Amino acid sequence: MLVINGTIVTWETPNRILENQAMLVRGSKIVELGPQDSLLQKYPNEERLDAKNAFVMPGNLCAHTHFYGAFSRGLAIPGAAPADFPEKLSKLWWPLDRSLNLEDVRYSALVCLVDAIRHGTTTLIDHHASPDFIEGSLDEIAQAVDQSGLRASLCYEVTDRNGPAGTEAGINENLRHIRNIKSGKTHDGRLAGMFGLHANLTLSEKTLEACRKACPEGVGFHIHVAEHPVDEYDSLEKSGMRAIDRLNKHGMLGPQTLVVHAVHIDVREMEQLAETSTWVSHQPRSNMNNAVGLPMVESMLRAGIKVCLGNDGFSNAMWEEWKAAFLAHKLVNLDPRRMPAETVVEMAVYNNAQLVNQQFGITTGVLKEGAEADFITAEYYPFTPVTEGNLPWHMIFGFNESMIRDVVVAGKVLLRNRQLQTLDEEKIAYHSQKLIPQVWRRFDEKFI
Ligand SMILES: [Zn+2]
Secondary structure: OEEEEEEEEOOOOOOOEEEEEEEEEEOOEEEEEEEHHHHHHHOOOOOEEEOOOOEEEEOEEEEEEOHHHHHHOOOOOOOOOOOOHHHHHHHHHHHHHOOOOHHHHHHHHHHHHHHHHHOOEEEEEEOEOOOOOOOOHHHHHHHHHHHHOOEEEEOEOEOOOOHHHHHHHHHHHHHHHHHHHHOOOOHHHOEEEOEEEEEHHHOOHHHHHHHHHHOOOOOOEEEEEOOOHHHHHHHHHHHOOOHHHHHHHOOOOOOOOEEEEOOOOOHHHHHHHHHOOOEEEEOHHHHHHOOOOOOOHHHHHHOOOEEEEOOOOOOOOHHHHHHHHHHHHHHHHOOOOOOOHHHHHHHHHHHHHHHHHHHHOOOOOOOOOOOEOOEEEEOOOOOOOOOOOOHHHHHHHOOOHHHEEEEEEOOEEEEEOOEEOOOOHHHHHHHHHHHHHHHHHHHHHHOO
């Protein structure tokens, strides 16, 4: 497939914006990038994808999401609204995840995957929970991902909140999925796996030890840390240590591990994240929605911590998350110089790509010869000049997800001229609507 008539943003380091260039895709990869005239001459019979003067750029990546949360949209929480983050867990997320059966899990994933394709997000790192149906739940998601054509890294959140049997089942589901990935049987390398943990506040010392022991070499943990101060206080109470110190003591930090949020960590915890090359994922929309505060992202980056950008189950339109990051840190610091657009790009483009590439053993998030053919076209027709230098600001103020016309992953077209090619949105939405009354009824029953 020859991609022609586009303005190509490579997101290499340093970034390049290419005019009059074409991109040849063979199989799942970009095999040639060069002057359009000569590529058209060289490959006259090649199938073409005409970008029609749109921008062609790598697909967006999401470092942390929860497909399972999709059916919360429009759900009424009984009684008074949750007053803080711990109440959000006990009044919304925990009764909801306990209300999901395997079919709900599959459809929660499918609706998110439709959303991701439509909005140009090509790889997602998911964190799953469905305590009444643990075994096989990651297979349901894996099959949905396979059907969609997207890439996803999956894990099951181990927690002690559903008793010892639930803890053990969570550990086993992670191991089963990781074994499937390692066996190489799965879906053309479009799936990866981590070892999921909920958060310090629902994990005993014994469970952390068991998870450390069970987790295979080379696999990282994916865990929420210090989203709210309660996680730190709970950790101090259980272990006499702060949350990151506790994970470090258990040997759970490191270059494969992904720590989510890190809003309330202290300086010594930051130092440990930097020393161990542990990844951090930032979700500003979720932080604002839960009113938990914002992490010191710029300080973390300065300290050498690789901070990425996720969406925590918000819409899979990642440019919305870019914009939230850009704005939120200015407001909270009362300083318009904070979180410049290039820092957002550092997280959302470069760090996310490194994280995804490490997990999947591929090169994505960049358009160059040898990289995976994971890209989007966006109908952005700028009325001011676009340069490599000012592109990050165009991304924040100009681009939006409604401009996305085509989405390609591993060389396969998933969205062509705004039409979904692999998933039937109407059917998926219709079937989800049929599942919702039972899910919400179970939610009311499980609500304490
Ligand atoms: Zn989360």
